[in-house]
Amino acid sequence: MQEVETYEMTDIPEYQMVSSKAALSKALKKCDGPAALDFETTSLSPADGRVRLVSICNKRVQILVDFDQIRGGFNGVAHLFGDGEWIVFNKGFELRWFIAAGCPKTRCRDVGNLRKAILGGGNYKLMQLLHWDLDIEMDKSEQVSNWAAAQLTQSQLDYAYLDADRTWRLWNYWSDQADADHWRCMAMFDNMVPAVIEMEETGIMLDVKQHKKLVKHWQVIKDEKTAAIRDMVSEDEVVKITSDAQWSDYFARNMPDSFLKGWTRTEKTGQLSMRGETLRKLAGAAPGTPLETFFDTLADFKTISKYLSSFGDSLTKKAELTKDKRIRARFNIGAAKTGRFSSSGPNLQQIPRDKELLGEHTSVRKSFVAGIGRKLVSLDYSGIELRVLALLSDDDQLLQDMVEGDIHSEVATRITGRTITKDSCKTNKDDKAARSAAKGVSFGIIYGSGAAGLAVNMRTSLDNAQGYIDFWADRYPNAFNLRYEVMDEVSRTKFIRMVDGGTVYMGAKPDLPKCSNYPVQRAALALLARAIVRHKHSLDALRERGRHRLTAFIASIHDALIDEAASADCEELLKIMEDDMVQGYLDVFPGAPIDNLVEGGIGPNWGELD
DNA sequence: AACGAGCGCGCG
C-alpha cells in the first residue's frame, strides 16, 4: 500500500482528459500520423467486457479518453479511429476490441513486431522491453485494478496514460534503427494477427467422451507399471517413483562402478540420466535378466506418465471449461528466436502424433474433432526445411532430389549403393533402417551437426558419421556451405539477415554453430506467414459473399494449416488452401518449383485426414 | 505458498 502511495507525480507526463465525442474527434484528427494507443478494459475479452479508457500519445497529442463519459461508449465511436495509424504493444489485444466494435480494418502496428524484425523473435512483456531497451522500470500494480469503477483513481488514470507514453517512446527507439527491409518484416508479423485472432477465438473441439476413455486406458497401464516397479523396488528404497533424482541415487547406491561408468549423466548436476532412451539402452544391455525387465518397465512408466500428465485430464478439463467443448490455445506470433510461432495454454503444437505406444496403436489426435456436420481440412508443406535450404543456397541437386522424388531414399541409395525407395522400405527392414539413417543425416546437416553429434544421435561410429557428412557435402555442396556463410555473416556483423527482410541479433559473443539453421527455419516461417495471410483473406472473401459460413481457420503448426468447415464445403476449401499455400511459397521464392509441395486431406478428426 | 533451476519429452 505504502509503495503505491509514494508514486512520484513528477514521473507522469502531462496529458489531457477527453470526455466527449467532439473532443475525441478533434484530438484524433490532430494526431496527423502514427500515435501510440493503449486500452484499459474491464475484462480480457470483448465478449464479457468493455473498453474503459484509451490513452493516445505522439508528439502532437497526449490524451486519455474515458469512454464511460461518452454516449455509446467505445463501440459508438470506434469508427473515428479508422483514419489513424495506431502503434500498440501486442496488437492481438487491441485489434480484438476494434473487431468487436465493427472496425476490423483499423490500422494497428505492433511495436513488439518491429523489435522482432530487428532483433529476432521472443515472447516478452512490455515491462521487460522498457527495462531492456529504455532502462525504464514500470509499476504494473494497477494493471489488474478495477477498470469498471464509476470513479477511477488518479493513480489509475496516470497508469493508463503512461502505457501510451512508454509505447510511443519504444516505437521511436526502434523506428530509428529500422531499415526498409525491417519494415517489410514487421508487416509480415503484423499481417498475421487477424488470422491468429480467428484461430484463437474459434478453438478446436475435443471429443470429451472419447478422450476420457483413452485417458482411462492410460491410467490402467500406469497402474500396472507402478505395481510392477513396486514389486522390484520398495518404498523404503525409492520413496517417489516419479523422481529421477531419487532413482539416480538409488542406482548410484546399488549398482557396481563398472555399470555406472557408461551411464549418461545429466548436464548440470551430473546425476545419472533417466531419459527413456538411456533406460532402453540399459535394458538392451542386459538381455534375459531381471534388469532388462526393470529398465524397460521404468521407461514404460515414464512414457505413460508423460501422456497422462501432458495430454490427459488437463486437456479434458480445458475443454470442459467451455460450453462448446472447444480448446482455445494461444498462437504466439514470432515467439521463437527464429520467428516461428509458439503455442500455449495448451501447446497445440506438441499434441502427439499417432503411433505405437507400449505395443498398441494410440491416437491422441483422434480426440480433436470437427463439430457436427463438419470436417477438418489440413495441409502440410512437405519437407519444407530441406526445400528451403535448397532454395536459399541455390543448390540444384538438392532441389531436384526434393522436388522429383524422395530425398531420404535418394540419400540412402547413394550411401548404401543399392536402390532404396519408399516402397522398398515397406517390405525391407534394412532399407527402412537405411532410409531412416539418411533422414537423420539430412536433419543433422540442417541443424549444423558435426560428425561427433551425428555419431551420438545416430548411434554410429565417428568414422561412419563423417562418411555420411562427406557424402552429403559432396552431393549438395551449396546447401552444405550455407552454414559457413551464415557463421561468417554472424561473426562479422552479429546479425543474420533473413529472407523476409528481418534480422536476428545473435548477441555480442555469438554461439556460431547454433545459428546455421536460423535462416532455414525463418524462411519456412516466412512462406507460412504469407500462406496464413492469403488464406485468411480467402476465407473472409468467401464469408462476405455468404458462402462457407461455417468455415474457420483453427490452427497452424509450423508447416501446416488446419481449417474446420461444413462437410459439403471441404473439397472446395482444400483446393483454396492448397492454392494459398503454394502462392505463399511463391511469394517468398518466386519461380520455385511447386511439385509435391503440399500434402494432407480432409477428415472427421485430426487423427484421420486423407 | 511461490518461484526458479534442472530435467525430460511431446511437437515441427
Add this chain to the structure above:
DNA sequence: AAAGCGCGCGCTCGTT
C-alpha cells in the same frame, strides 16, 4: 575453434 535447430509444460526439489 567449436558444432544437432526451435518451442511449452509437467514434475521435483531447494530456496525464500
